[in-house]
Amino acid sequence: DVKVTQSSRYLVKRTGEKVFLECVQDMDHENMFWYRQDPGLGLRLIYFSYDVKMKEKGDIPEGYSVSREKKERFSLILESASTNQTSMYLCASRRLLRPDTEAFFGQGTRLTVV
Amino acid sequence: DAKTTQPTSMDCAEGRAANLPCNHSTISGNEYVYWYRQIHSQGPQYIIHGLKNNETNEMASLIITEDRKSSTLILPHATLRDTAVYYCIVRAPTGANNLFFGTGTRLTVIP
Numbered sequence A: 001d002v003k004v005t006q007s008s009r010y011l012v013k014r015t016g017e018k019v020f021l022e023c024v025q026d027m028d029h030e031n032m033f034w035y036r037q038d039p040g041l042g043l044r045l046i047y048f049s050y051d052v053k054m055k056e057k058g059d060i061p062e063g064y065s066v067s068r069e070k071k072e073r074f075s076l077i078l079e080s081a082s083t084n085q086t087s088m089y090l091c092a093s094r095r096l097l098r099p100d101t102e103a104f105f106g107q108g109t110r111l112t113v114v
Numbered sequence B: 001d002a003k004t005t006q007p008t009s010m011d012c013a014e015g016r017a018a019n020l021p022c023n024h025s026t027i028s029g030n031e032y033v034y035w036y037r038q039i040h041s042q043g044p045q046y047i048i049h050g051l052k053n054n055e056t057n058e059m060a061s062l063i064i065t066e067d068r069k070s071s072t073l074i075l076p077h078a079t080l081r082d083t084a085v086y087y088c089i090v091r092a093p094t095g096a097n098n099l100f101f102g103t104g105t106r107l108t109v110i111p
Helices: none
Strands: A004-006 A010-013 A019-025 A031-038 A042-049 A064-070 A073-078 A087-094 A109-113 B009-013 B018-023 B032-038 B045-050 B061-064 B070-075 B084-091 B105-110
Touching: A004 A087, A010 A019, A019 A031, A019 A087, A019 A109, A031 A064, A031 A073, A042 A064, A042 A073, A073 A087, B009 B018, B018 B032, B018 B084, B018 B105, B032 B061, B045 B061, B045 B070, B070 B084
Parallel strands: A010 A109, B009 B105
Antiparallel strands: A004 A019, A019 A073, A031 A042, A031 A087, A064 A073, A087 A109, B018 B070, B032 B045, B032 B084, B061 B070, B084 B105
């Protein structure tokens, strides 16, 4: 059974903290994605990566960075957390060379910044 | 990637077919239509995708009009567990790898 695993379901962090959200996939997928989801706004792409050490900005990269040191792991970093980064964060992965196949999502991390 | 338009919400009686429409009038010839759903507090789950022909799998059927400007996802016998937000996505197999989800249709299956 394929799996995308996010390290935490719920996180509470203080304003100004550096926050790491971890995502691991076991499907040997090249593409990995980080989204945030807010009520009424759907899923918005923050960053994606199509290979180790490669990254591309999505629609809302400001305030975030990412790291892809290994193929199976894609980390989202909030350098200095702010209250407007309180959200549900979703990681996904997808095979690169089979563009007609689907993306697989993790269960999400609900981050609250206080 | 082509923009999609979906109704904000729909209701369906349990056991009946749920038909969820999606308009994608600017779709290009090489763009696929994907459907995902998101049950409350979970990550989105892939349902089905297609290019031109109608498709069916164990979860649903996808009907794409001949001009490909719209499609319908059909859940043949809706259950309470099908209550979710359903997203229609259109994208090309090449180019940007991101998936634009929009706000989807909230389907409520009523007992």
